Amino acid sequence: MRALAGGHKTLNLLAGNMAKTPGERLCIPALCLAHAGVGGANLAQRVLAFSSVVVDSLDTRAAGSVGTMIREGYGGPDACHALYCALPRPEFTGMAILLTGDEDSYPPGVVTVDIDSPGMLGFH
Numbered sequence: 001m002r003a004l005a006g007g008h009k010t011l012n013l014l015a016g017n018m019a020k021t022p023g024e025r026l027c028i029p030a031l032c033l034a035h036a037g038v039g040g041a042n043l044a045q046r047v048l049a050f051s052s053v054v055v056d057s058l059d060t061r062a063a064g065s066v067g068t069m070i071r072e073g074y075g076g077p078d079a080c081h082a083l084y085c086a087l088p089r090p091e092f093t094g095m096a097i098l099l100t101g102d103e104d105s106y107p108p109g110v111v112t113v114d115i116d117s118p119g120m121l122g123f124h
Contacts, residue, residue: 001028001036003101003115005046011099011115018052026050027096030058031066031081056085079105086110 004011018024028047033055036043047053058066062084069080083106086096096111103112 001032001047002039002043004050005036005040005043008115014099015050015052019050024052025054026052027054027056027085029056029078029081029085032078035076035078056081074107075105083107083110 004015015026018026033044033047036047048055056062058081062081066077066080066084069075069083070077074080074083082098082100086098086106088096098106098110098112099115100106100112101115103114106112
């Protein structure tokens with residue numbers, strides 16, 4: 001969130017490309033949005049200005065699962081909500097990928113891509 005709001009070149013390109021592709025969206029976990037709001041003024045508003053961004057809400061099922069993940073030591077609320085969003089769910093088709101600046105924050109088996117990876121958008 002901070003990188004996207006701060007103008008990270010690759011993330012901004014990704015968000016722009018997703019806006020041009022029907023059905024593509026960049027899902028932001030609600031707790032990541034909240035965490036970004038704590039980190040600086042207008043961060044959340046800058047991210048929400050991208051037309052491809054949608055917020056993945058923290059509904060009842062998600063709240064219980066995220067709470068369990070936090071209790072079991074998978075990270076803080078924002079990291080656990082991101083982890084929950086990467087799990088297979090009926091409402092999403094395809095594979096969820098966590099875009100992160102800290103791949104080590106997530107357990108093995110979770111598909112993460114470093115936002116500074118040269119191949120993030122398929123370019124090498």
